[in-house]
């Protein structure tokens with residue numbers, strides 16, 4: 001079963017806040033929110049590109065603060081989306097919003113229109129980090145909203161950032177632990193970037209904020225990914241989606257942006273595995289078998305792991321073995 005999202009970005013329309021890291025218009029690359037009547041057209045267009053069978057499709061309202069929109073606008077979007085759930089072309093609706101815009105009435109409305117998953121921009125569960133990020137909500141808001149979402153029968157997603165002002169490796173790991181304890185089944189991990197036009201840019205230029213370096217980011221994300229995987233929390237995204245402005249650098253002032261961050265992190269996880277259990281053995285050639293899904297990550301981004309192993313063995317080959325699951329592997333030495 002393959003999962004597909006039909007994404008709609010609703011930039012900052014419902015959001016009166018200004019988090020230090022956010023310039024919602026630039027990040028989403030979308031200046032205008034779609035009109036509710038455009039939802040139909042876009043869903044129909046997306047569905048044509050998906051396989052007909054073995055698919056799980058969700059309509060997703062991302063960005064901004066969906067439940068901060070006026071109720072009539074929320075309903076207009078949800079009505080347009082729920083039609084596709086009712087006729088069974090789409091399996092569910094997901095949306096992202098702020099924790100302090102969740103209450104039983106809001107959840108009742110989402111339920112009525114068939115929303116299945118609610119993602120909260122938690123960003124951190126550390127009060128000091130939330131305060132320095134200008135989030136305007138507390139960790140308690142995240143805890144209370146999470147409980148309400150679960151009690152109302154939705155799938156809960158909690159998104160987090162790492163590298164915010166005041167954040168540390170320990171605080172990021174603490175946030176991941178709280179995400180698990182609060183009952184989230186899904187998460188997104190966003191390393192903090194300094195985007196043009198944000199307060200963070202001013203802080204960076206004034207020297208009061210220093211973004212994470214790429215190696216630190218990979219180190220942190222590695223820990224977070226392994227923790228979430230061990231606890232069966234689905235990682236829906238690692239790193240910001242590369243908009244044109246991020247890719248060509250015009251919107252990015254500083255920070256660990258990489259269009260293939262997930263690949264870099266998975267490469268680093270595999271390198272640790274090989275360091276632990278492969279290079280300690282001897283032989284002149286090495287054949288490593290991994291699950292088909294893991295082949296690229298095991299070889300590494302730009303074959304980084306293979307090149308590194310070649311510093312220890314004269315010959316290194318990778319094979320797939322469909323019987324292997326996750327990051328299980330076997331190594332043959334010759």
Ligand code: SF4
Nearest residue numbers: 015017018019022064
């Ligand atoms: S709440 Fe969300 S949309 Fe609003 S400023 Fe913060 S990050 Fe941006």
